[in-house]
Ligand SMILES: NC(=O)C1=CN([C@@H]2O[C@H](COP(=O)(O)OP(=O)(O)OC[C@H]3O[C@@H](n4cnc5c(N)ncnc54)[C@H](OP(=O)(O)O)[C@@H]3O)[C@@H](O)[C@H]2O)[C@@H](O)CC1
């Protein structure tokens with residue numbers, strides 16, 4: 001697994017390494033500067049005329065150290081001190097003096113001229129507020145200038161904790177980040193501003209992160225492979241579970257089809273669809289492998305009967321917010337005894353009737369909201385959630401005792417008591433109606449095979465993303481339809497190391 005800390009967690013790891021493991025701060029800075037230069041050389045960047053723009057904190061200290069090392073190698077280096085000299089950190093002051101001691105000169109205004117390489121060492125993980133005034137102007141200059149742009153640790157202006165731009169941010173071609181990727185380099189727009197990211201090992205210990213459950217993580221592929229349900233030879237359809245899909249509404253059959261087919265593609269043994277009567281014929285034609293039961297009006301006993309035969313349930317995709325849908329949802333929430341995914345209109349109904357959340361705490365529920373649905377569930381605006389997504393997710397999972405898949409270009413998976421997982425598979429080909437229905441079916445299909453809610457949610461999200469990538473390799477990313485993902489599910493093999 002890879003930890004994805006925010007700025008404060010990264011600083012805690014730096015501090016632990018310096019104070020408890022006895023590696024001096026200046027030694028770490030020297031390694032950081034060296035590793036930046038090595039990474040830039042690996043990329044074969046042009047060192048003819050280098051401009052390094054420094055701030056007054058330790059990110060600036062890295063900048064001065066890079067300047068010294070490059071000057072010692074004979075490069076033409078110009079340093080522009082953009083930070084406030086009255087607020088220098090001890091390390092930054094030391095590095096400044098060291099650079100001066102070898103004859104380095106430092107400008108206090110943006111130097112004219114063109115540079116082959118512009119290195120941003122203004123703010124790192126210590127950025128604590130909106131970038132304004134003089135700093136804003138400097139970053140604007142840097143963004144407009146020609147030359148290759150490299151950010152030290154993180155582009156200045158990107159919030160290391162959420163990837164948001166704090167007013168303005170440096171647009172890098174490359175970012176060299178120390179020890180681990182900060183979570184702000186994973187989420188958009190931070191990821192976009194960072195360009196190509198290289199992680200360098202400078203010997204910062206991560207043991208504080210092991211103890212701190214509030215730090216999110218990115219699983220390795222091997223961890224996903226271990227989560228895959230067994231597929232023994234000596235088995236039958238009953239071995240792989242019976243999934244009840246409650247989806248679709250009058251004239252809306254697509255969602256039920258996508259749920260059910262995705263679940264079959266994931267390996268579920270038997271899929272039963274419960275939907276509105278008008279969808280019967282089309283669903284039978286689209287997916288003859290499914291068992292279809294329909295309703296014209298609410299029938300509580302029928303819902304309870306279907307629940308009693310299911311090994312897993314998913315409810316909500318295309319369900320509508322009708323009175324009948326509401327009653328079906330309430331019956332499911334109050335009677336289901338197996339793991340259950342709640343998607344789309346299931347979530348919208350839940351948001352309209354928050355008292356139903358009292359049923360959640362006792363069961364095994366996975367909620368799969370996109371940002372707008374999360375906004376309805378929490379009463380927070382989408383920008384508020386984006387700026388705080390990990391915390392919003394974690395407080396919802398704790399309060400309702402659920403698993404939650406918060407969908408976006410980067411999806412987060414949380415469960416009460418568990419470290420939050422970030423998913424980075426997938427691409428913009430998935431940004432099309434119906435792909436959420438496929439995800440719901442993928443997760444439910446895994447649940448039917450008996451893996452845990454957290455594993456089904458994390459593994460399902462990962463595979464769903466990969467299926468988008470597979471589809472995008474076969475067709476252009478404009479043209480992919482949700483049904484193409486169903487095909488890709490069949491050809492995406494996560495045990496294939498070429499992925
Ligand atoms: N030994 C170590 O610890 C190692 C650290 N390393 C490096 O240090 C970096 C972290 O350094 P850091 O903690 O000093 O913070 P940093 O990112 O330089 O910024 C703080 C400065 O910015 C200022 N400031 C903040 N926001 C502002 C705003 N909006 N507008 C204006 N000013 C603002 C803030 O000012 P203040 O809030 O005090 O007024 C302060 O002066 C890390 O990313 C890595 O590159 C590596 O060398 C490895 C070893």
Ligand SMILES: Nc1ncnc2c1ncn2[C@@H]1O[C@H](COP(=O)(O)OP(=O)(O)O)[C@@H](O)[C@H]1O
Pocket residue numbers: 344370407408409410411425426427428429430431432433434435436437438439464
């Ligand atoms: N740009 C993107 N990059 C990666 N994944 C994406 C992107 N856009 C959408 N997705 C994924 O596609 C799915 C869309 O779900 P949702 O918005 O519920 O779609 P729908 O309701 O139309 O089926 C989510 O799993 C989301 O994470």
Ligand SMILES: [K+]
Pocket residue numbers: 059120121122123124151152153154155156
């Ligand atoms: K920086």
